[in-house]
Each structure stands twice: as C-alpha cells, then as structure tokens.
Amino acid sequence: MKTQKLIIENAWICPVIAEDIIPFFGDIIVDGNRIQKIRPKNFSLYQKNPNKVGKNSFNAFGKVITIPNVNFHDHIYSRLAKGLPVNHPLNDFQNILKNLWWKIDNVLDEDMIIASANYAAIESIKNGVTYLFDHHSSQDKIENSLSLLKTSLKELGIRSVLCFETTDRNGAQKALQGLNENLNFFDNFTDDDTKAMLGLHASFTLSDETLLEAKKILSKNWGIHIHVAEDESDIKLSKDFTNLSPIQRLRKYKLLNDKSILVHGVHLTKNDFLRIEEFESSLAICPDSNMNNSVGVIDFDRVPNAISLLIGTDGMHSNIAKSLKQVFLISRNQGFSFNESFSLIKKIYFDQINFVKKYFDDYPSLSENERADFVIWDYTPPTPITKENFWSHFIYGMLESKISTVVQNGEMIYCDGKFINIDEQSILNDIYLEGEKLFNLIKTK
The missing domain is CATH 3.20.20.140 (Metal-dependent hydrolases)
Known part of the structure; x- marks a missing residue:
C-alpha cells in the first residue's frame, strides 16, 4: 500500500525520547519515506467515536506503535x-x-x-x-x-x-x-x-x-x-x-x-x-x-x-x-x-x-522528519499507558501479542496480518520445494 501520504490515526505512539519511552495517543502522517507530522489527540474523544477517521486514513483502533x-x-x-x-x-x-x-x-x-x-x-x-x-x-x-x-x-x-x-x-x-x-x-x-x-x-x-x-x-x-x-x-x-x-x-x-x-x-x-x-x-x-x-x-x-x-x-x-x-x-x-x-x-x-545506529544512523525513534519505519502491535492497552508504566505494558502486553502492521521506509508492507504486494503463498510453495530437496539430501548423510 504505497501512497504519497500514509495517515495512521488513533494509535498509542511510543517514541524514544532520550532514555525514555513517552507514550501518547494520536496520529502519524507519513509523506514519502519520512514521518511528516505526529499529531497528538484526545483519547476520550476517540472513545466516543472510534470509527471516525479522515479520508484515506488507516484506523489503528487504539493499538500501540513502536520502533521496529x-x-x-x-x-x-x-x-x-x-x-x-x-x-x-x-x-x-x-x-x-x-x-x-x-x-x-x-x-x-x-x-x-x-x-x-x-x-x-x-x-x-x-x-x-x-x-x-x-x-x-x-x-x-x-x-x-x-x-x-x-x-x-x-x-x-x-x-x-x-x-x-x-x-x-x-x-x-x-x-x-x-x-x-x-x-x-x-x-x-x-x-x-x-x-x-x-x-x-x-x-x-x-x-x-x-x-x-x-x-x-x-x-x-x-x-x-x-x-x-x-x-x-x-x-x-x-x-x-x-x-x-x-x-x-x-x-x-x-x-x-x-x-x-x-x-x-x-x-x-x-x-x-x-x-x-x-x-x-x-x-x-x-x-x-x-x-x-x-x-x-x-x-x-x-x-x-x-x-x-x-x-x-x-x-x-x-x-x-x-x-x-x-x-x-x-x-x-x-x-x-x-x-x-x-x-x-x-x-x-x-x-x-x-x-x-552504528550501522544505520537513520534508525528511527518515532519522531517527525525521521525515516518512517515502525510497527503496530496487535495490542490495545486495557489500562492507561504512560512513561511510568510503559515497561509493564511492554513485557506483559506487547511481547505477548502479534504484530498487526509493519511500515518500512514509508511503505505499509504488512497490514492487519497480510502482506501487501507480495504473494506469500507462492513464495512459501517455492520454499517447500527447496526444503524437500534439503530433506532428501540430509536423509542420505
């Protein structure tokens, strides 16, 4: 889903700020391969109408976004x-x-x-x-x-x-x-x-x-x-x-x-x-x-x-x-x-x-004007998520959850559990043929 502008609304965004993670609720606007704008918003207003998003926006429905x-x-x-x-x-x-x-x-x-x-x-x-x-x-x-x-x-x-x-x-x-x-x-x-x-x-x-x-x-x-x-x-x-x-x-x-x-x-x-x-x-x-x-x-x-x-x-x-x-x-x-x-x-x-960062100095921290690489966890916090309790949510929530969506270099390459622009099943079929070949080779060793 490569678009000139990718707008992800209604997410708990967890940027790296100094030596802390400081979560807040809001939207991420991606232009090209950069995060153009991060827009904080009121979580209580979202709760009143969780389906409300702008035209051509992707609704994260209160899930958590972190760095890759x-x-x-x-x-x-x-x-x-x-x-x-x-x-x-x-x-x-x-x-x-x-x-x-x-x-x-x-x-x-x-x-x-x-x-x-x-x-x-x-x-x-x-x-x-x-x-x-x-x-x-x-x-x-x-x-x-x-x-x-x-x-x-x-x-x-x-x-x-x-x-x-x-x-x-x-x-x-x-x-x-x-x-x-x-x-x-x-x-x-x-x-x-x-x-x-x-x-x-x-x-x-x-x-x-x-x-x-x-x-x-x-x-x-x-x-x-x-x-x-x-x-x-x-x-x-x-x-x-x-x-x-x-x-x-x-x-x-x-x-x-x-x-x-x-x-x-x-x-x-x-x-x-x-x-x-x-x-x-x-x-x-x-x-x-x-x-x-x-x-x-x-x-x-x-x-x-x-x-x-x-x-x-x-x-x-x-x-x-x-x-x-x-x-x-x-x-x-x-x-x-x-x-x-x-x-x-x-x-x-x-x-x-x-x-x-010693190898990729542009590895992101989820800030404006940075490279747009981030992941959306299939985790909706059941309690408030703050700087003080982020690590508890991380250990007992995010790490127990699947990844819902992946944005890499500004492109949504995996969305709601499905790959975009690649035929996963066809690739897996080809992989099996090579795995079968290895299986038969190892059987003789």
Whole structure:
C-alpha cells in the first residue's frame, strides 16, 4: 500500500525520547519515506467515536506503535532445518554441530539459500523485525552467497547487516574463501539498506593463521560477528589448541572493537567481561537457543552494566519479542526483583538502539522528519499507558501479542496480518520445494 501520504490515526505512539519511552495517543502522517507530522489527540474523544477517521486514513483502533524490532543474531541458513531426518546423535553441543548444522551448511546451494532468505524475511516481518544481523554459512557455496541474501531481504523490505561464517573446519582454503567473501561484500555490495560485518564462527574452529588474516582486513570501519563461549567446549578446545581462551585470542589479534557482536557468552569469566568492556564490544544473547542446546543460560548478575546487551534468535525463529520475554523471565528466575528485571529490559532496549545506529544512523525513534519505519502491535492497552508504566505494558502486553502492521521506509508492507504486494503463498510453495530437496539430501548423510 504505497501512497504519497500514509495517515495512521488513533494509535498509542511510543517514541524514544532520550532514555525514555513517552507514550501518547494520536496520529502519524507519513509523506514519502519520512514521518511528516505526529499529531497528538484526545483519547476520550476517540472513545466516543472510534470509527471516525479522515479520508484515506488507516484506523489503528487504539493499538500501540513502536520502533521496529531488531534481530542481532540470526542464522538465515537454518530456516529449512525443521523436521529434517537426522540419523546421528544430538546428545551434546559438539554433536549438534557435527550431525546437524555442519551437514546442512555443507549441502546448501544457491536456490536453497534464496529460499531460506525469503522464509526468514517473511517470518521476520510477521514479527515486526525489519532490521536483521545475520551470520551466514554455506560452506559449499561461499562466493557471492551474501549477495543472494541481500537481494532477497531487500526486495521484501528488510534492512540487514550480513557476514559469512569464516571457519577452518573445512580446511584453510575455505577459511580464506570465507574471509574473502566478507571483504568482497563489504567493498562491493553494501548500500543504505545493507551493511557488512566480518563473520567468524567460533574460536575452536579458527586457526591462528585465519585470525591473523582477519586482523589484517579489520582495519576498515566494521566489526566482527562471532560465537563466543556458547558451550564450555569452546573454551576447553580453544585452550587445548592454543593455550588461550576465546576472548584472549580475540584480544591477541586485536579483533575486538565497538562495532563488534560477540554472541552467546554463556560461559564467559569475570576477566572475559572486563576485556569486552575494555574494547566496548557488545554481547548478543540468545536464550531460546541456549536452552534448546542445553548449554546453560547467561547469569545476568555477572554481566557488567557497561557492556551493551543485544538480543538474537540464533536462527531458531524470528520472534525476537519472545526471546526478549525469555530474558525477563530468566532474570526473575535468577532472583532479580521486578524492578531489576524491568531495568534489565530497559537497558537492553536502549543498548540495541545505540548499537544498530552504528550501522544505520537513520534508525528511527518515532519522531517527525525521521525515516518512517515502525510497527503496530496487535495490542490495545486495557489500562492507561504512560512513561511510568510503559515497561509493564511492554513485557506483559506487547511481547505477548502479534504484530498487526509493519511500515518500512514509508511503505505499509504488512497490514492487519497480510502482506501487501507480495504473494506469500507462492513464495512459501517455492520454499517447500527447496526444503524437500534439503530433506532428501540430509536423509542420505
């Protein structure tokens, strides 16, 4: 529904103002790809006549509008992995990698990569995720694999930060190809909607030689995206091979900076946290995946407040709201008071805004003259929503609700639970054909 002017009336608008969310009732007027005007109005008048809107306006009927959701660690290549016939043990973390994920990423071809990207984009938009940081792996199709992802994501409305998962697990030559794919993408394929990071798998599959080469190309203005201490085996194997922990190796090769994402961090030590804090890198936590893989969950009380916390799904799903709710519940289970858990979620919310702006400086805050990217939650507050109680509505209301409508770059791409201008069913049918192909390939492995 691309119009020159898009008018959304009767919404609870939740702009980011300094370090607060200050909700108010009103309308948003979009002109082109910018928010032209935000018009506060009287909620009690709306209640007397909720159906009253101007000509060509979209009636939000008292639902809540926020900035878009961001997934800071995804694995798009995993999207076709549901229901696969795995015939080998998945009894520990290393076997999960060897007998599932590394088998998948060794057989993906161009068509399966495109299908995975389309599926991830559809799932993400349905969950209000229009900014996505991906950690890609297709070890038999390395060259130009990131450009395949870019094309699919951008066509469907996703802004992304992409990288290739460099690893020595398939030999030094493929490790070098992985580094080159990251560098080629950074130099030749990035634009206003697509950025790049330097992708590295995890310390225990990376040689010193590969990390040295990574150091040489990190002089550009970008950060690394790497798994760190997801399972105790990452630390043990890293020390067995190099006598250094994962964080010590990253520090040795000067790979930590303020644009880097370290993922998981379940088994980081106090000294590890101090090194991360020293270099201002951010930690992306993925609670659903951690529990699914039985590697433990991060102890939030041990993480210094100075370290930025981000949320990812690790490819399990696209519902970043679900993962954020998990963080709240885990912190409560770890003994945090309600106020402490609300403070944790608030910290993460603003940490994420600050980090995404390092790659997209026009990421919006729901203010006039900004880029028009926002989501409408299928949540109508049953009580007044204010600056003081926003986080209670957020945790117990919005995060338990679906996304109703998505506006990206001024265009309504998803409205009342339906995609605009794309044939979702046709795309899903094509995805199934590639998923069936993967299913049959895995069955023989």
